[in-house]
Amino acid sequence: MTINVSxxxxxxxxxxxxxxxxxxxxxxxxxxxxxIYLDGNSLGALPxxxxxxxxxxxxxEWGSALVRSWNxxxxxxxxxxxxxxxARLIGAQPGEVVVADSTSVNLxxxxxAALKLNPGRRVIVSEPDNFPTDLYMAQGLIDLLxxxxxxxxxxxxxxxxxxxxxxxAIMLTHVNYRTGYRHDMVAITAHAHARGALVIWDLAHxxxxxxxxxxxxxxxxxxxxxxxxxxxxxxAPAFVYVAQRHQAGFSQPLSGWMGHAxxxxxxxxxxxxxxxxxxxxxxxxxxxxxxxxxxVDLMLTANLVEIREKSLRMADLFVRLVEQxxxxxxxxxxxxxxxxxxGSQVCLRxxxxxxxxxxxxxxxxxxxxxAPDILRFGFTPLYLRYVDMWDAVDILADIxxxxxxxxxxxxxRAKVT
Amino acid sequence: MTINVSxxxxxxxxxxxxxxxxxxxxxxxxxxxxxIYLDGNSLGALPxxxxxxxxxxxxxEWGSALVRSWNxxxxxxxxxxxxxxxARLIGAQPGEVVVADSTSVNLxxxxxAALKLNPGRRVIVSEPDNFPTDLYMAQGLIDLLxxxxxxxxxxxxxxxxxxxxxxxAIMLTHVNYRTGYRHDMVAITAHAHARGALVIWDLAHxxxxxxxxxxxxxxxxxxxxxxxxxxxxxxAPAFVYVAQRHQAGFSQPLSGWMGHAxxxxxxxxxxxxxxxxxxxxxxxxxxxxxxxxxxVDLMLTANLVEIREKSLRMADLFVRLVEQxxxxxxxxxxxxxxxxxxGSQVCLRxxxxxxxxxxxxxxxxxxxxxAPDILRFGFTPLYLRYVDMWDAVDILADIxxxxxxxxxxxxxRAKVT
Numbered sequence: 001m002t003i004n005v006s007x008x009x010x011x012x013x014x015x016x017x018x019x020x021x022x023x024x025x026x027x028x029x030x031x032x033x034x035x036i037y038l039d040g041n042s043l044g045a046l047p048x049x050x051x052x053x054x055x056x057x058x059x060x061e062w063g064s065a066l067v068r069s070w071n072x073x074x075x076x077x078x079x080x081x082x083x084x085x086x087a088r089l090i091g092a093q094p095g096e097v098v099v100a101d102s103t104s105v106n107l108x109x110x111x112x113a114a115l116k117l118n119p120g121r122r123v124i125v126s127e128p129d130n131f132p133t134d135l136y137m138a139q140g141l142i143d144l145l146x147x148x149x150x151x152x153x154x155x156x157x158x159x160x161x162x163x164x165x166x167x168x169a170i171m172l173t174h175v176n177y178r179t180g181y182r183h184d185m186v187a188i189t190a191h192a193h194a195r196g197a198l199v200i201w202d203l204a205h206x207x208x209x210x211x212x213x214x215x216x217x218x219x220x221x222x223x224x225x226x227x228x229x230x231x232x233x234x235x236a237p238a239f240v241y242v243a244q245r246h247q248a249g250f251s252q253p254l255s256g257w258m259g260h261a262x263x264x265x266x267x268x269x270x271x272x273x274x275x276x277x278x279x280x281x282x283x284x285x286x287x288x289x290x291x292x293x294x295x296v297d298l299m300l301t302a303n304l305v306e307i308r309e310k311s312l313r314m315a316d317l318f319v320r321l322v323e324q325x326x327x328x329x330x331x332x333x334x335x336x337x338x339x340x341x342x343g344s345q346v347c348l349r350x351x352x353x354x355x356x357x358x359x360x361x362x363x364x365x366x367x368x369x370x371a372p373d374i375l376r377f378g379f380t381p382l383y384l385r386y387v388d389m390w391d392a393v394d395i396l397a398d399i400x401x402x403x404x405x406x407x408x409x410x411x412x413r414a415k416v417t
Numbered sequence: 418m419t420i421n422v423s424x425x426x427x428x429x430x431x432x433x434x435x436x437x438x439x440x441x442x443x444x445x446x447x448x449x450x451x452x453i454y455l456d457g458n459s460l461g462a463l464p465x466x467x468x469x470x471x472x473x474x475x476x477x478e479w480g481s482a483l484v485r486s487w488n489x490x491x492x493x494x495x496x497x498x499x500x501x502x503x504a505r506l507i508g509a510q511p512g513e514v515v516v517a518d519s520t521s522v523n524l525x526x527x528x529x530a531a532l533k534l535n536p537g538r539r540v541i542v543s544e545p546d547n548f549p550t551d552l553y554m555a556q557g558l559i560d561l562l563x564x565x566x567x568x569x570x571x572x573x574x575x576x577x578x579x580x581x582x583x584x585x586a587i588m589l590t591h592v593n594y595r596t597g598y599r600h601d602m603v604a605i606t607a608h609a610h611a612r613g614a615l616v617i618w619d620l621a622h623x624x625x626x627x628x629x630x631x632x633x634x635x636x637x638x639x640x641x642x643x644x645x646x647x648x649x650x651x652x653a654p655a656f657v658y659v660a661q662r663h664q665a666g667f668s669q670p671l672s673g674w675m676g677h678a679x680x681x682x683x684x685x686x687x688x689x690x691x692x693x694x695x696x697x698x699x700x701x702x703x704x705x706x707x708x709x710x711x712x713v714d715l716m717l718t719a720n721l722v723e724i725r726e727k728s729l730r731m732a733d734l735f736v737r738l739v740e741q742x743x744x745x746x747x748x749x750x751x752x753x754x755x756x757x758x759x760g761s762q763v764c765l766r767x768x769x770x771x772x773x774x775x776x777x778x779x780x781x782x783x784x785x786x787x788a789p790d791i792l793r794f795g796f797t798p799l800y801l802r803y804v805d806m807w808d809a810v811d812i813l814a815d816i817x818x819x820x821x822x823x824x825x826x827x828x829x830r831a832k833v834t
Contacts, residue, residue: 030476030480030481032480032481032482032483035483037483039483039484042484043479043483043484043487045480045483046475046476046479046480050475051472051475051476051480054471054475054704055468055472058463058467058468058471058650058708059447059463059468061651062460062463062650062651063447063449063462063463063468064447064449065449066449066452066454066456066460066462066783067456067459067460067783067785068778068783069651070460070651070832070833071831071832071833075651075652076832076833077832101518101519101522101699102518102673102698102699102700102701103699103700104671104673104674104675104698104699104700105518105522105671105673105698105699108670108671112561128685129685130685132674132677132680132683132684132685133673133674133675133699135685135686135687136672136673136674136676136677136687137671137672137673137698139672139686139687140668140669140670140671140672140687141670143670144529144561144562144670145561145562153685178683227700233475233479233703233704234478234479234486234487234492234700234702234703234704235492235700235701235702235703235704235706236702237702238699251557252557253525253557253558253560253561254521254522254525254554254557255553255554255556255557256519256521256522256550256553256554256557257521257549257550257553258521258550260549260553263549264788264832264833264834265788266549266595266787266788267549268545268546268547268549268552268570269552269556270552270553270556270557281519281521281522281554282518282519282520282521282522282550282655283519283520283521283644283651283652284519284652285651285652285653285654285702285704285705286650286651286652286705287471287650287651287652287702287704287705287708288702288703288704288705289652291475291704361485366483366484366485368484370683371681371682371683414488415487415488415493415494415681416487416488416493416681417681
C-alpha cells in the first residue's frame, strides 16, 4: 500500500490505525500518557507482562528457591534457550545463537574468531559511520594483537571495491544507527565470500524491527542488542550468532567457565563446549535475562512481515507529513527513501537539531539526537499508531513555527543524548 | 570470644543469638520457611527492599520515563556510583572501582593491563585450585597473544618461591572457593612487588564477607562478584578495581563505548576516559545493576568487623558440632582452623559428598557440592543465626546415622551443583 491522499488529514491517518492488524499489540505495552515514543530504537518500551514475570522470578525463583533455581527454574539454560528464540527472529538455526554479555563484548569474540579463521589476512573493513563501539572494540583487539591488523574505514558506496584478498573480515551494522541506511546483507555477504573474507553483521537496529534471514544470506557471524526493538529493558544482554560451520574450528578468546564443556567439573584446563555455548563467558545477569525473555516471547507472537510493512508505512507517512507541514525550516531528510535501503527510523538533519529535539521531548515527543546534527525518530510498529505520526509532526511544526526550541534550557547538553 | 562450653547445647547456642548485634539484619532478608541457607557464598539471599526497588525502577524509570532515565534516574552514572559504594567495602578509594560485566570479563581486562605494564616478563603465576574461570580467561588471553606467555600453576605453599623476575603477574583468589583457605593479601602483594610483579586479587569470596583493605595492601588490581556475599541477585554484575596509579598508563583491550572519554560524541576513534571509567566496555544491564545497588546499600549499613567476627564464630561452632555429633562417619575438615587462614565457609571432604549434600538439600539444609568430594557450607552473618548451625548439624548427623543419602535419586548429578 502506498499513501496517495493529498493533503493528508488526521481522519485519513486514523483510518489507517483502524485497519492495522498489529493495533492490538499496543495494549501489551506500557505506553505512558502524553508521550509519543519515537525512541524505541534506543530503548524499547516496557511490555506489560514483564513486571509480573520479573517480580515472580525475584520473589520465588531467587527469594524462595534460591540457588536451586539454576537447575529448577532453568537459569542455567537461559542463554541457549533464549538464543534459540532470538534465532527465530533473525533466520538462524537452533544452536547458532546465545544471549550473553554486551554487544561490544560479543563483537570482540566474533572478530577475534574471524581473524583466527582468516589468518593470512590483515585488513578489517568497516565504515567510519559504523556504530562507534564496534570500531572501538576492533581498535582494542588490533592493539592487543600487536597492531598487525589494519582497520580500514570506507564509506558505504566504496565498500564493495575495498574488499579484496587482504580482507580478513568485514564488520558492518546492517542498519546504520544514525542515518537509517540499510545494507544489502545478501549481496555484501556473497561478494565478501567470493573474495575469501568473512562478514560480521551487527543487527542492533534490525532484530525485531524487520525480517532478517541470516541463513539465506549465508552469514558468518552476527551480534545484536536486546534493549532496542526487542524491548528487553535498559542494558538488556546482547546476542551472538555464529554459523554452525564456523563453530567447531576454534574457541573464542573470552573463554570463561560458562563456555566450558563441563563447567561443574572445575577442571583447571579450558576445554570449549561443543557448539554455540563456547561463545559464553561468565555468569549472566539472570534478572535482566528474564526481562529480555519476557519481551522476546511477546515478539514471537507478532508477524515480522507485518511489522516491516507498518514500519515502512509509518516512516513514509512521517516524511510526507514533515514535507507537508514543516517546509521552509531547513530540515533535510537523511534516510534513504527506497524501502530496501532503510531500516525502521527516519533521520532529519538540522543545524539546531539538539535544541529542537529537546523542545520535542519537553512536549512529549521523544526521539533522540545523534551528533553532530541528526534528529532521529524510530518506528516500533507494535506500540505506535499512525496518528502518533500526525501528532508528532503537528508538535514539530509548532515548535519550528514558534521557534520554541530557541531557549537556553534546550541547548544545554545532557550526558546521554 | 571463644566457645568453651562442652558438650554444646541448643540452649547455649540460642543464647549466642540473643546477644548477637547483627541479629536484626535477618529481618531485612527474605529467608524462606524451612530452609537453612548455607549457600550465600554461591547466591546471596534476597534483601526485602530489592523487589520494591526493582518494581519501582521497572514501572517508573523504564516504563514511564523510558530513555530519559539514562540521565534523570542516574542509569548512566550507575557503574561508577555503585563502584564507589563497593570501594567502601574493600578498602579502595573513590574512583578506583567500577561495576560492569562479569568477573571473567573483568579478569581479562586487568590481566591484559598487567601484562602490558610488565612487558618484558612472560609468566603469569596462579594456583591449580584457583577458581577455574580465572584460569580459563588467562588461557584465552595467552592464546590470543600468540602463546608468548606461560601460565604457571603452583600450590599455595610454593607460591612465594615461584615469584621471580620472570613473573609479570600473580593472579589469586583471596579466599579459595573450594577449601575456604585465605591468602595473606598484604604479604603476597609486598613479596610480588619486591620482585617487580603485579598482583590481581579475585575477591569473589571476600567482598561483603569480611573487611578487605586493598589500599593498605597496596594492591594493584582486583575483581569481584556481585551475587555472592553482596546479595546482588543471580548473575549480578561484577566489579573491577584498578589502583589509581595504574589507571593512566594504558587502556584495557575491551575498549567499548562506555569507556570512551566522550561516548556521545560518536567519534570513530577510541579515546579512553580518564580514570577507572576506561574499564567500562558496553552498556550495562541496568535492572541487574539496580538489584545489586539495593543490596550494597544494605550491606553498607552493617559493620564488616562484626560480620567477620560472627562468621568465624559460626564456622567454629559448626565445626565443633560436626566433631561432636558426626564423628566416625568419615568427614574430613578441609578448611584451615586458624582464623587468619580462612574465609567465611567450612568445607568437609567425604567420598559420598555429592549424595550427602543432596540429602541435606532435600531436608532444607542448602549448601553445595564442589567436585570431586567437597561439601561446602557458607556463612552469611547478616541472615544466619547460631541456632541454624545447630539445626543444620542435627540434620547432617541424622542423614549420616540413617544413611539417608544412600539413594539413587541423590546420586544423579544436576547440571549445576
